[in-house]
Amino acid sequence: MTKNTLSITDNRTGKSYEIEVKDGCIRAPDLRQIKLHPDDFGLISNDPAYMNTAACASSITYIDGEKSILRYRGYPIEELAEKSNFLECAYLLIYGELPTAAQLDVWITHIMRHTFFHENLVGIIQSFRYDAHPMGILISAMAALSTFHAEARNVEDPEVRERQIWRILGKLPTIAAFAYRVRIGRPYNYPDSSRGYTGNFLYMLDYMNEREYEVPEALSRALDVLFLLHADHEQNCSTATMRAVGSTRVDPYSAVAASAAALFGPLHGGANEAVLRMLEEIGSVAAVPKYIEGVKKEHKRLMGFGHRIYTSYDPRASIIKKVAYDVFEVTGTNPLIDVALELERIALQDEYFVEHKLYPNVDFYSGIILRAMRFPTDMFPVLFAIPRAAGWLAQWIEMLDDPEQKIARPRQVYTGPEQRSYVPLQNRLSAA
Numbered sequence: 001m002t003k004n005t006l007s008i009t010d011n012r013t014g015k016s017y018e019i020e021v022k023d024g025c026i027r028a029p030d031l032r033q034i035k036l037h038p039d040d041f042g043l044i045s046n047d048p049a050y051m052n053t054a055a056c057a058s059s060i061t062y063i064d065g066e067k068s069i070l071r072y073r074g075y076p077i078e079e080l081a082e083k084s085n086f087l088e089c090a091y092l093l094i095y096g097e098l099p100t101a102a103q104l105d106v107w108i109t110h111i112m113r114h115t116f117f118h119e120n121l122v123g124i125i126q127s128f129r130y131d132a133h134p135m136g137i138l139i140s141a142m143a144a145l146s147t148f149h150a151e152a153r154n155v156e157d158p159e160v161r162e163r164q165i166w167r168i169l170g171k172l173p174t175i176a177a178f179a180y181r182v183r184i185g186r187p188y189n190y191p192d193s194s195r196g197y198t199g200n201f202l203y204m205l206d207y208m209n210e211r212e213y214e215v216p217e218a219l220s221r222a223l224d225v226l227f228l229l230h231a232d233h234e235q236n237c238s239t240a241t242m243r244a245v246g247s248t249r250v251d252p253y254s255a256v257a258a259s260a261a262a263l264f265g266p267l268h269g270g271a272n273e274a275v276l277r278m279l280e281e282i283g284s285v286a287a288v289p290k291y292i293e294g295v296k297k298e299h300k301r302l303m304g305f306g307h308r309i310y311t312s313y314d315p316r317a318s319i320i321k322k323v324a325y326d327v328f329e330v331t332g333t334n335p336l337i338d339v340a341l342e343l344e345r346i347a348l349q350d351e352y353f354v355e356h357k358l359y360p361n362v363d364f365y366s367g368i369i370l371r372a373m374r375f376p377t378d379m380f381p382v383l384f385a386i387p388r389a390a391g392w393l394a395q396w397i398e399m400l401d402d403p404e405q406k407i408a409r410p411r412q413v414y415t416g417p418e419q420r421s422y423v424p425l426q427n428r429l430s431a432a
């Protein structure tokens with residue numbers, strides 16, 4: 001008879017142990033019983049960068065990296081991208097089920113009602129230098145919001161939590177739009193809820209007193225699909241940050257600010273910005289083979305390629321590639337798309353990229369779409385942070401309600417010196 005257990009023999013002591021296997025996992029605390037002597041702390045597992053460690057059980061997002069599967073609460077991303085929209089998916093991620101028409105209406109109303117913020121926050125955004133990176137502004141403004149909504153610290157109260165979720169999702173586009181407008185020295189456009197989530201965002205960014213101003217429907221829909229695709233991606237670095245920082249029971253604004261800081265890095269949400277800079281550096285289709293050789297020779301990274309989880313095509317990249325063409329219908333084509341297509345073609349048949357299972361990821365095409373929509377390059381990570389907040393908040397709620405979770409506190413393997421005595425300054429040898 002087969003058993004769902006793992007037998008371990010400790011060759012240091014000759015003792016054997018039987019450890020339960022559940023959902024394809026062993027529980028690391030079960031290793032603690034494996035000791036050299038009764039006072040021994042017990043065995044711990046060492047997993048830098050969490051390459052093979054689950055830190056939670058989650059029912060939000062499912063990914064099968066080999067089969068290119070991504071699902072939110074069981075719904076395939078391809079179906080959601082075609083039939084749903086960002087705010088409906090945000091509801092799905094946070095509450096676990098698709099909303100009824102009435103629930104959706106209430107949800108959208110609450111979020112759009114919370115798009116305004118206190119004028120003092122406008123002053124904070126205004127105080128940045130003209131060349132401040134908008135992600136820096138977003139991170140700071142989000143952290144500052146915790147001082148405007150002191151009740152948010154009461155994270156155990158479900159009603160308080162819900163209100164902060166409306167506020168965060170509502171205010172993020174306004175913060176992003178104001179960060180953009182302050183840098184170009186133009187007056188702010190205050191939110192217009194009647195235009196929908198992405199329509200209002202594009203309006204706040206763009207409107208300049210035109211008499212009959214309309215946001216092209218194709219562009220607000222394209223941005224909505226981009227938002228939907230970026231809404232959650234299970235335990236990525238910024239989401240793990242949300243869970244870790246949130247586990248201290250800090251308010252959600254502070255935790256979202258920390259997550260946004262994690263997202264800012266070029267190996268994470270900063271990658272779409274890095275892709276664009278890379279395509280501009282390559283410059284032309286003819287220069288692509290030389291660039292790829294350079295990547296391999298100098299052990300550089302081809303930005304927008306590779307993923308910790310996907311070992312085949314990132315399903316989001318396939319959807320985004322189609323969206324790119326819808327956007328070009330409105331904006332006209334972009335010469336960088338040809339460079340990107342050639343880069344993808346050559347990389348996909350290159351031995352190095354095939355061997356390392358490196359395929360385009362979500363950021364490879366999103367940068368080109370955002371450029372075609374005339375977003376400045378440094379706004380790209382901001383356009384990742386806005387929708388990812390929905391995932392962060394869904395994971396935050398799940399973490400708070402999970403009786404197994406406690407404050408996140410990894411262990412370490414200490415490799416420093418043994419105890420030694422302090423050496424007075426005058427007795428220390430000067431450094432070589």
Ligand code: CMC
Nearest residue numbers: 267268269271300301302303304305306307308356361363
């Ligand atoms: N170009 C060239 N080689 C690469 C790349 C790349 N983009 N990505 C990984 N490799 C190589 C790497 O050099 C290593 O080779 P070797 O085993 O010979 O030393 C091997 O592939 C494994 O790389 P790794 O760094 O151990 O893989 P990882 O899982 O730690 O990194 C990654 C994942 C996404 C950080 C990485 O692929 C990367 O830096 N990609 C470029 C940045 C990027 O596009 N990031 C966006 C990720 S998708 C959106 C998001 O989730 O934020």
